[in-house]
Amino acid sequence: MVNFRSARGGRKASAITHKQSLPQARNLKSFDVLVVGGGPTGSLAAYTLAKGGIDVAILEKEKVPRYKVCGGGLQGKSLRCLPFQVSEVVEREIFGMVFQLRLKNKFIRRYPLPISYNVNRERFDYLLLKHAQEAGAVLLQEAKVCSLEVSRDSVKVFTERETLGGRVIIGADGAHSVVRKAINPKGSMQGQMGIICELKRGENTSHVPEDIYIIDWGTVPGGYAWIFPKEGILTTGAMVPLVLSGSLKGYLQAFLRGQGLGMGGERVLAHPIPTRGPGETISTTWGLLAGDAAGLTDPFTGEGLYYALRSGEMAARWAGEFLKSGADLRGYEEEIEQKLMPEIIIAWKLRNFFNTFSGYVHNLYKKNDRLWCSFCEMLRGEITLEEGVRRTGIVTNLRNRPPQPIRGYIERFTAWYESRQIERFKRSKPPW
Ligand SMILES: Cc1cc2nc3c(=O)[nH]c(=O)nc-3n(C[C@H](O)[C@H](O)[C@H](O)COP(=O)(O)OP(=O)(O)OC[C@H]3O[C@@H](n4cnc5c(N)ncnc54)[C@H](O)[C@@H]3O)c2cc1C
16 A cells, blocks of 8 residues: 655545455446546546547536636637637737836837737636536536545545546646646656736726736746736736745735736735656556646746646547557657657756846847747747747757757756756845
8 A cells, every 4th residue: 555645735645555456336436537627637638538428527626617826828829729719718818028127127029919818717717617518528526536546447536525436547636636646656846836916907007008918037037927917807926936935925026016016905826837857757557647737837937728738638538549449548658758848848948048148038039020929929829939949049040050069068057057046046135
């Protein structure tokens, strides 16, 4: 028997047992696939499975619709991953950005087409869940999964109220994933911590535009702060590397002060944004991790919805193949390595590069139209991050590409430099 601890409390939460055979309990509700978590990852996985005629249930710990700590910025490339329209929950289309470096040096850039879409996560996630249900998935609300028991050909999942059986489990239960503890008990996720404060629209916010993002970068190494406009509110927030979490609230307050805004009595909520390292286990013979549970997020921007939708769909496809033809579920991990990890690794490198040469990159965004347009095309999903980087020639240039040893040197240097900045920041007085 292997014990594991709950991600939140450190309290002994449950146990996983691997048995040769499991006597079927009487009246055990069983499904082909159990999806743990009813966020975007879980909903899209369940939708895909149900559309393929597979018997699937979503176990969601909250009563839905539920609030989610998130900026709600949905890039065009994320919209392209959705097999249905979500325009009814898009509250603002975004046509540009104000970039600000170290709480000053502001400039604005605009683009003729929408580069991002702002959604309220409560409404967005609920819509996705409804699509999954309409496709045939069973939704079990207020069904918090506490533990799993694995046998040769099935898995039992214990919620606070009942026990369910499934042949495959998809862990889509977010940053504090219980399923991750079972699939990868020794795993250690790196990542960021984010906070959100929603400001009500009113006279004191009327100077903030409705159709652009305002961001500040370079103030806290590896982090940034933002304002995302929505229906009747401004979602403001910041994210920083986990080790600098203590600076988050002060940073957000300083950023908002600079925009002529202030936090009143609004709630400030924090939530981690885990990022997977290459090779980190996210699949086993009976289960798969996807979305935040797998640490599939962009380490530079904290964007996770795109990876949630992509990996949710992939996990569903592999679960379906397993049920149909006995495919080895570990093939899912290979697909993630090939299709999603290259972008995440590039985002790490870009983040390191930006933190080393932030003044230079900031000025490039101001003056270089090619860079700005490539960035917008990338957000819109017209080109990949890798293509965008190549086109702009910041790190590599197709025509005048630095030889591999030099690129390797730049990458090692910028990674080292960013970690040194983080260490320094930890020890010094914050600049606000
Ligand atoms: C401050 C902040 C700002 C962000 N801003 C953006 C942004 O602007 N754009 C963007 O793309 N991404 C953003 N992200 C990241 C994004 O929120 C996540 O990547 C995304 O929500 C991942 O979706 P998911 O379905 O994997 O997980 P989640 O959305 O976290 O959903 C997991 C679900 O599982 C349920 N659950 C958890 N544990 C259990 C359990 N034991 N049993 C049953 N159910 C369980 C939860 O209640 C939840 O509904 C932000 C994150 C943070 C923290």
